[in-house]
Amino acid sequence: MKTIIVLIAQWALYTSIFAYGQNCNLTLKVQLIDAENHQPIGNAQLYLNNNTRPKEASPGKYVFQQLCKGASSLYIDHSGYKKKEANIKISQDTAITIVLKKDVQQLEAVTVTANAQVSAPHTSITLSKEQRQESQGKNLAGVLSEIAGVNTLKTGANNGKPVINGLYGNRLLLINHGVRHESQQWGTDHAPEVDPFSAEEITVIKSSDAVRFGPDALGGVIKISPSAIVADRKAQSSHAILFNSNGRGLLLNNKLEGTVGQFSYRAGITTGKQGNLKSADYYLGNTGNEELHGNFFASYKTGKNTFKMYLSHFGNTLGVFQGAHIGSKEDILARIEHGRPFEEYSFSYKIGAPKQRVTHQLAKLEYLYQLDENSQIQAQYSIQRNHRKEFDLRRVAENDVPMADILLNTQQLELVYSRPSFMAGISGNLQVNNNVPGTGSTPIIPNFDNHGLGAFVSVKVPFKSYLLETGVRYDYKFFDAAGYQYDYSKITEDGLIPQYLMTDRKHFHNISGVAGISQRVNAVFTWKSNLGLAWRAPSANELYSDGIHHGTGTYEVGNKNLKSEKGLKWINSLSMDKGFIKANVDLFAQVIENYIYSQPVPDSTRQTIRGTFPLFQYRQDRAFFYGADLSTLADINQNWQYGLNISIVKAKNVTKDEFLPNIPAWKLQQHLSYRFAPNQILSYIKIKHHFQAKQTRYEPNSDFAAPPAAYHLFDAVLASSIKLKSQRTAEFQLAVDNVFNEAYKDYMDRFRYYAHALGRNVSLKVNFTF
Amino acid sequence: MKKYITILFISIFALTTACKKDEPTPETDQEEVGSASITFTEVAGEAHGDHYHYTEIENPEVEKIDFTGSQMLPPVGAHTHLEVGKSYRFNVTIKDFAGRETQQSFVEKDDNHFAFILNIPEDHVFVTYSDKKNDGTKVKVGVQGYITVLKASSTFTTRYIMRHLNPKVKETIDPKKDWNNTNFTSFTGANDLDLKFDLHFTEDGHGH
Known part of the structure; x- marks a missing residue:
C-alpha cells in the first residue's frame, strides 16, 4: 500500500511538472530575503503598480494573483530595510527573489538579540509559520524535528529533548526570550520546560555559537523569540483550539496583544489535557498529560530608553508509562524479550505514579539605552525557578510523596554594548x-552552588563579497557541592553501608571562540564556513551521582575527577537560491576532548535488597562527530511544492575506537504539497514521508537491546485559511500523523525496550485571529 | 541613565545575597529495607482433598533465617532443613530503616503485592498463602503462609521475591498457580525484596 502511495505521489509530481502550462491568470511570487543572514523577511509592504497588494503565503513569500501580461513596477517597503523599487516584465507565471539590505537608520528597532542572530556565517534555520502550525500541540523537541540535523531523544511518547548533530542536553543552549533556559537538563527524561505556543519564532543555530550566550553550546543553540507585537491595534486576540484523537487530547491557547502609544503588551495562556496514548495496537498505560502555561510580555519606550518585562509560568504533570516501571535488569530483559507490554491497558485520563510534576517560572527585566543611531547598551536581569518532582510507586511511603524533589534557582545578569558590526x-x-x-x-x-562570570567580544567585518566574523569569550565557573552519599569502602561488620557528607569545590575556566566567513558566491550560491570552540564544565550528575536512576534501571556513579569537555566544530554550508528551488547543504565535523559519557562497568553490578542493577560510571574520552544535513525546497510550479531533508550524523569514541551510544541513524523527510489559489477555501494539501534508518553503528552488548529496525511513516495535512471581516482570519488544519498506523520502535526512544511508539493520530487545529 | 543602572544594581545585590545552597539533610532511605527474616514454624497439616487444614502444635520445631546487610544475605553456610511429611507456617518479618516491623504494610496494600517463591523442585511441596489484613480480611500476599513438604530433595537455593506490582496487575495473578511462577517478571512491577537462601527437604531424622 505504501509503495502505491509513493508511486502515486511521484506520478503526480512528474505529471504536474510537464502538464504545467501558461494560463491567463498570471501569478507573481516574490521572496524577500535579508542580505546578511539570508533569512526570509516577513511583514513587508509590497505594491505592484502602486495599487495591487499581495498575500503573504509564508514568512517572506508574497504572491500576487490574477495579473496581466506586461511591465509592472514593484515597490517594497519594510521598516529596518532600505526601500526598493524594481521594474518587472510579466509574460508568464514568475517567481523572483529580492535581497534587501538593512537600513542602519532603522536599527533602533532591532534588539541586541536579533543582532546576534544576523551573524551571517552561522548556520541557522528558522521554522516557518507553516511548520510551526503543523507542529502545534507537539513538545519543543517534536516541533524542532522538522529541521534537517535535528532529532529527538525520547523517553516515551510525551517526553523528548532535541538532538542537534548528535548532541543533546547540557551540550545545547536553549535561549528563551533572550534568557538561557536553566533546568534539570541532565536526565534523559527531563524535557525542556517551554510552552511552544509562546514561541513565535524558533531558530536553530547549528554552529558552536558559544560567544554570545555561554560557552557550553557545543552542539548548537535553540532560540525562542517573540514576534513583533502588532503596532497598529490596541488589542488583537488570537485563539487556538487543538484536538488530538490519540490520547483524546484538547489544547487551548489564547493570546491578547496590542500597542497603546509607546506601550506594547502580549499575554498568553495555554491549557491542555490528554489521556493515555496509544501505539498502533495497544494503549500505553499512564501516559496522560496535563499542562497549564502562561506568559506576559510588556515593552515601554520613552525617548532613548526601552524597558521590557517578560514573565512566564510553565506547569506540567506528565504520566510516565507504567509498563516502563522496572525493578532490575532482570525485568528489563524480560520485557525486551516480550516485545510489548505484558499488560493490556485501557484509555484513561488518570495520571498515577510514576509521574513527573514540573514547574518553571521565568521573570526577565530588560533595559535598552540607545546611545546613538547605531549603538545601544542593554542590561538584562532574569530569575528562573525550576521545580521538579518525580513520583514513583513507593514501597513504604505513599505514592504522592515524591522520590525526587529538586529546586533549581538561577539568576542571570548581563550587560551588552552593541553596534551593527561589534558587540561586547x-x-x-x-x-x-x-x-x-x-x-x-x-x-x-x-545540593550545589554553580556560579559563573563571563565576558565576550565579537566583531563582524564586511570585505568585498565576504562577511567575516570573529568572537572570543572567557568564562569562569565555581562549583560547590554537598550531599550525603553511601561509602561502599566502609561497610560495617553487619553489612551496613554508612552515609557520609560529601563536599567538593571545583573551579573551571576556559576560553571559547568563533570564527566565520560567508561569501555570496553569485546570485544563486552562498557559502558559509564557521569554526566554533566551546567548552562545558561537567554537570552535577556526571560528577557526583550515586544511586539508582529509576528512569533507566541503572545504578549510576559519578566521577569527581572529570575535566571540562572542549569541542571544536567546523561547519561548511553551501546554500542555493534559484528562485523556484532553494537548497542548503551543511557539512560538519566536531572533535570533543574529554567527552563525558556513561558506560557500564563490565561484569559489575550493584546488588540491593530489590535486585541486581547494572553499574554505570561516567568516563571521558576523545569523541569525533561528523555528518551532513541537506534541505531542499522546490516550487515545482505555482501549485506544487516539494521539500526534502536528509540528516546524517556519525560519532565515534576515538580513544577506544568504539561507537558512541544514543546517536541517531540517518533519516530522510520529504513532503509534496499542492497549494490552492488564494481565493479558494483550501490553502494546501501536504503529504509527508519520514524514513528512519536502522542504527548499525553501535557496540554489541553495550545496550540492553540492539537498535530496532528501520521504518517509514506517512503524514497528511489539509489546511485552510479564511479571511473574515476586517483583520479577522480563521485557519483550519486537519492532519493525520502515522497514516498507516505503523507499529514501530525508534532507537532514540529510551522506552523502546518496553513498548512501540505512537500509532495513528488525527488532529484538528483551529486558529482564530480577531 | 545612571539612575536606572544604580537601581538595577541595588536590586540585584539585594536579590543575590542569599544565593547559597542549603545544608544537605541526610535522608534515611525508606525505600530500602533494614533487615528481614523468614521463620518456619512446624504445624499440624491435615489433607482435605486439594488443600490442607493447618493447626498449631505445642513445642514446635522452629527454623529462622536472618537477612542483614546491604545485600540482605543470610549468614555464611546457613542451611535450612524441612522434613518430608511435615507442614510449616512461614512468616516473613521485614524491618524498616528504623527497625520497625513493616511486613503488614505489604498485606494492607494487597492489591499490589505478591510473593513469588522460586527454584523449589516441582511437586515437592504444597504451598498456600494465609495473610490477614488488620480488619480481618483474608488476602493472598505471601508474608505468611504454609508449606507442606511432600518429597525429599538435595540442597537448593530458593528465591523469595516480594513483587511490588503495577496497578491492576494483581488481578491477573492466580495465587494457587503463580506462587512459584518463574516467569514472574511478566507481572509488571519492581521487587521490594529479593531474598536468597538454601533449603534442604530431608526424610524423617535425616540431616547432616
Whole structure:
C-alpha cells in the first residue's frame, strides 16, 4: 500500500511538472530575503503598480494573483530595510527573489538579540509559520524535528529533548526570550520546560555559537523569540483550539496583544489535557498529560530608553508509562524479550505514579539605552525557578510523596554594548540547586552552588563579497557541592553501608571562540564556513551521582575527577537560491576532548535488597562527530511544492575506537504539497514521508537491546485559511500523523525496550485571529 | 541613565545575597529495607482433598533465617532443613530503616503485592498463602503462609521475591498457580525484596 502511495505521489509530481502550462491568470511570487543572514523577511509592504497588494503565503513569500501580461513596477517597503523599487516584465507565471539590505537608520528597532542572530556565517534555520502550525500541540523537541540535523531523544511518547548533530542536553543552549533556559537538563527524561505556543519564532543555530550566550553550546543553540507585537491595534486576540484523537487530547491557547502609544503588551495562556496514548495496537498505560502555561510580555519606550518585562509560568504533570516501571535488569530483559507490554491497558485520563510534576517560572527585566543611531547598551536581569518532582510507586511511603524533589534557582545578569558590526558584554549567573528534604530517598545529585562570570567580544567585518566574523569569550565557573552519599569502602561488620557528607569545590575556566566567513558566491550560491570552540564544565550528575536512576534501571556513579569537555566544530554550508528551488547543504565535523559519557562497568553490578542493577560510571574520552544535513525546497510550479531533508550524523569514541551510544541513524523527510489559489477555501494539501534508518553503528552488548529496525511513516495535512471581516482570519488544519498506523520502535526512544511508539493520530487545529 | 543602572544594581545585590545552597539533610532511605527474616514454624497439616487444614502444635520445631546487610544475605553456610511429611507456617518479618516491623504494610496494600517463591523442585511441596489484613480480611500476599513438604530433595537455593506490582496487575495473578511462577517478571512491577537462601527437604531424622 505504501509503495502505491509513493508511486502515486511521484506520478503526480512528474505529471504536474510537464502538464504545467501558461494560463491567463498570471501569478507573481516574490521572496524577500535579508542580505546578511539570508533569512526570509516577513511583514513587508509590497505594491505592484502602486495599487495591487499581495498575500503573504509564508514568512517572506508574497504572491500576487490574477495579473496581466506586461511591465509592472514593484515597490517594497519594510521598516529596518532600505526601500526598493524594481521594474518587472510579466509574460508568464514568475517567481523572483529580492535581497534587501538593512537600513542602519532603522536599527533602533532591532534588539541586541536579533543582532546576534544576523551573524551571517552561522548556520541557522528558522521554522516557518507553516511548520510551526503543523507542529502545534507537539513538545519543543517534536516541533524542532522538522529541521534537517535535528532529532529527538525520547523517553516515551510525551517526553523528548532535541538532538542537534548528535548532541543533546547540557551540550545545547536553549535561549528563551533572550534568557538561557536553566533546568534539570541532565536526565534523559527531563524535557525542556517551554510552552511552544509562546514561541513565535524558533531558530536553530547549528554552529558552536558559544560567544554570545555561554560557552557550553557545543552542539548548537535553540532560540525562542517573540514576534513583533502588532503596532497598529490596541488589542488583537488570537485563539487556538487543538484536538488530538490519540490520547483524546484538547489544547487551548489564547493570546491578547496590542500597542497603546509607546506601550506594547502580549499575554498568553495555554491549557491542555490528554489521556493515555496509544501505539498502533495497544494503549500505553499512564501516559496522560496535563499542562497549564502562561506568559506576559510588556515593552515601554520613552525617548532613548526601552524597558521590557517578560514573565512566564510553565506547569506540567506528565504520566510516565507504567509498563516502563522496572525493578532490575532482570525485568528489563524480560520485557525486551516480550516485545510489548505484558499488560493490556485501557484509555484513561488518570495520571498515577510514576509521574513527573514540573514547574518553571521565568521573570526577565530588560533595559535598552540607545546611545546613538547605531549603538545601544542593554542590561538584562532574569530569575528562573525550576521545580521538579518525580513520583514513583513507593514501597513504604505513599505514592504522592515524591522520590525526587529538586529546586533549581538561577539568576542571570548581563550587560551588552552593541553596534551593527561589534558587540561586547559581560554576564554573570548565580545558580543554586537544593534537594527538598522529606523524600525518604537519598538524592541522586547533591545540593550545589554553580556560579559563573563571563565576558565576550565579537566583531563582524564586511570585505568585498565576504562577511567575516570573529568572537572570543572567557568564562569562569565555581562549583560547590554537598550531599550525603553511601561509602561502599566502609561497610560495617553487619553489612551496613554508612552515609557520609560529601563536599567538593571545583573551579573551571576556559576560553571559547568563533570564527566565520560567508561569501555570496553569485546570485544563486552562498557559502558559509564557521569554526566554533566551546567548552562545558561537567554537570552535577556526571560528577557526583550515586544511586539508582529509576528512569533507566541503572545504578549510576559519578566521577569527581572529570575535566571540562572542549569541542571544536567546523561547519561548511553551501546554500542555493534559484528562485523556484532553494537548497542548503551543511557539512560538519566536531572533535570533543574529554567527552563525558556513561558506560557500564563490565561484569559489575550493584546488588540491593530489590535486585541486581547494572553499574554505570561516567568516563571521558576523545569523541569525533561528523555528518551532513541537506534541505531542499522546490516550487515545482505555482501549485506544487516539494521539500526534502536528509540528516546524517556519525560519532565515534576515538580513544577506544568504539561507537558512541544514543546517536541517531540517518533519516530522510520529504513532503509534496499542492497549494490552492488564494481565493479558494483550501490553502494546501501536504503529504509527508519520514524514513528512519536502522542504527548499525553501535557496540554489541553495550545496550540492553540492539537498535530496532528501520521504518517509514506517512503524514497528511489539509489546511485552510479564511479571511473574515476586517483583520479577522480563521485557519483550519486537519492532519493525520502515522497514516498507516505503523507499529514501530525508534532507537532514540529510551522506552523502546518496553513498548512501540505512537500509532495513528488525527488532529484538528483551529486558529482564530480577531 | 545612571539612575536606572544604580537601581538595577541595588536590586540585584539585594536579590543575590542569599544565593547559597542549603545544608544537605541526610535522608534515611525508606525505600530500602533494614533487615528481614523468614521463620518456619512446624504445624499440624491435615489433607482435605486439594488443600490442607493447618493447626498449631505445642513445642514446635522452629527454623529462622536472618537477612542483614546491604545485600540482605543470610549468614555464611546457613542451611535450612524441612522434613518430608511435615507442614510449616512461614512468616516473613521485614524491618524498616528504623527497625520497625513493616511486613503488614505489604498485606494492607494487597492489591499490589505478591510473593513469588522460586527454584523449589516441582511437586515437592504444597504451598498456600494465609495473610490477614488488620480488619480481618483474608488476602493472598505471601508474608505468611504454609508449606507442606511432600518429597525429599538435595540442597537448593530458593528465591523469595516480594513483587511490588503495577496497578491492576494483581488481578491477573492466580495465587494457587503463580506462587512459584518463574516467569514472574511478566507481572509488571519492581521487587521490594529479593531474598536468597538454601533449603534442604530431608526424610524423617535425616540431616547432616
